[in-house]
Amino acid sequence: MARFESLLDACGGTPPVGLPRLSPAVDEGAPPVRLWAKLEDRNPTGSIKDRPALFMVREAEESGHLRPGDTILEPTSGNTGIALAMVAKLRGYRLVCVMPENVSAERVQLLRMYGAEIIFSPAAGGSNQAVATAKQIAAEHPDWKMLFQYGNPANARAHYETTGPELLHDLPTITHFVAGLGTTGTLMGTGRFLKEKVDGIQIIAAEPRYGELVYGLRNIDEGYVPELYDPTVLDRRFSVGTRDAVLRTRQLVEVEGIFAGFSSGAILHAALAVALEAVREGRRADVAFVVADGGWKYLSTGAYGGTLNDAEEALDGQLWA
Amino acid sequence: MAIEVRVPTILRSYTGGSKVVEGSGDTLSALIDDLDSKHSGFKGRLITPEGGLHRFVNIYINDEDVRFLGALDAKLSDGDSVTILPAVAGGALGFAAAAALLRK
Numbered sequence: 001m002a003r004f005e006s007l008l009d010a011c012g013g014t015p016p017v018g019l020p021r022l023s024p025a026v027d028e029g030a031p032p033v034r035l036w037a038k039l040e041d042r043n044p045t046g047s048i049k050d051r052p053a054l055f056m057v058r059e060a061e062e063s064g065h066l067r068p069g070d071t072i073l074e075p076t077s078g079n080t081g082i083a084l085a086m087v088a089k090l091r092g093y094r095l096v097c098v099m100p101e102n103v104s105a106e107r108v109q110l111l112r113m114y115g116a117e118i119i120f121s122p123a124a125g126g127s128n129q130a131v132a133t134a135k136q137i138a139a140e141h142p143d144w145k146m147l148f149q150y151g152n153p154a155n156a157r158a159h160y161e162t163t164g165p166e167l168l169h170d171l172p173t174i175t176h177f178v179a180g181l182g183t184t185g186t187l188m189g190t191g192r193f194l195k196e197k198v199d200g201i202q203i204i205a206a207e208p209r210y211g212e213l214v215y216g217l218r219n220i221d222e223g224y225v226p227e228l229y230d231p232t233v234l235d236r237r238f239s240v241g242t243r244d245a246v247l248r249t250r251q252l253v254e255v256e257g258i259f260a261g262f263s264s265g266a267i268l269h270a271a272l273a274v275a276l277e278a279v280r281e282g283r284r285a286d287v288a289f290v291v292a293d294g295g296w297k298y299l300s301t302g303a304y305g306g307t308l309n310d311a312e313e314a315l316d317g318q319l320w321a
Numbered sequence: 322m323a324i325e326v327r328v329p330t331i332l333r334s335y336t337g338g339s340k341v342v343e344g345s346g347d348t349l350s351a352l353i354d355d356l357d358s359k360h361s362g363f364k365g366r367l368i369t370p371e372g373g374l375h376r377f378v379n380i381y382i383n384d385e386d387v388r389f390l391g392a393l394d395a396k397l398s399d400g401d402s403v404t405i406l407p408a409v410a411g412g413a414l415g416f417a418a419a420a421a422l423l424r425k
Contacts, residue, residue: 205386209406220407221377222377222407223376223378224377224408224409225377231388231389235389236385236386236389237386237389238384239385239386
């Protein structure tokens with residue numbers, strides 16, 4: 001067991017844990033198909049975002065973009081803000097988060113606890129409102145620094161240098177890697193590393209599909225694809241709806257005892273799809289997927305109990321991943 | 322050959338407000354042509370003048386992104402479900418767009 005100089009040094013090194021009950025059964029003598037959950041909730045602030053937060057701040061310090069005492073402005077719906085708040089606290093920066101008001105109460109409380117300041121953008125205004133809010137804040141505070149996780153190569157590099165090598169070391173027989181698609185950093189970094197090292201590995205994206213209210217675009221041209229995204233790294237991309245995400249999140253805790261957030265349920269849904277295909281085709285598979293965070297921050301949604309319809313309704317209009 | 326197509330809010334002006342429409346075709350391209358014949362102008366919102374899928378349009382066949390299934394040549398079968406969505410950045414949505422604007 002290692003010891004660490006500070007919390008920042010304890011980032012990463014998360015365990016891949018087998019899912020003996022949720023992995024699909026195969027016929028006797030058929031090649032095994034196994035699911036492995038990489039438990040990213042075991043990071044310092046409880047999510048996979050500690051990795052990019054730490055890498056982005058370090059890179060900004062080394063390049064001179066960040067100087068002691070600076071204020072960091074981050075538009076975030078949750079985990080990145082929480083991770084950055086911890087890193088900012090320990091490295092001596094002030095953090096201001098801009099976030100939609102329809103995120104869970106726990107996220108807001110956590111951010112404030114870590115010392116971040118929060119500016120809310122109205123949920124009803126969708127992306128137009130978000131653009132307006134962020135532009136206004138930036139115009140008022142030209143000295144505030146943005147790390148811009150959607151286009152910051154240090155985000156993907158965090159996974160290229162840590163998540164990828166950890167997976168290869170712990171699970172050299174890996175055949176599939178499945179993760180959530182948001183900034184695309186996890187899939188780009190881990191995916192690139194694994195494609196260089198593992199012949200024939202499949203990199204699979206699970207993208208959350210929200211309720212209609214969340215897609216507050218006026219027209220298609222207001223869409224956005226993160227600058228980090230390179231589709232050639234991916235082999236497949238699944239869209240996972242709220243109902244499937246909730247169902248799989250509940251199965252994770254009920255069947256395997258892993259208490260995860262809803263994005264992990266969406267990722268498991270895609271992982272199960274490829275695992276079942278491998279079974280049908282009689283191929284061996286070690287499918288590693290990301291448990292991005294624990295379920296604590298989402299308890300107030302009420303979506304862990306009641307019927308699936310109730311849960312779907314409770315999460316409608318919310319950013320659950 | 323009936324295929325159920327889910328239409329996002331921003332494209333419903335072409336479908337008379339309908340959330341779900343039916344179409345036919347053995348490829349995505351044929352399906353979009355069929356939909357355009359019933360809902361004039363629909364195709365122009367999905368396909369660029371160069372003939373590719375619009376950068377900010379994502380189309381899924383049975384929840385899988387068509388860009389990894391042959392894009393417009395992706396095969397369709399009776400009973401398939403097609404979902405059209407605007408491209409947004411996962412959990413970040415408009416905040417990603419905001420950040421992109423700020424960078425400029």
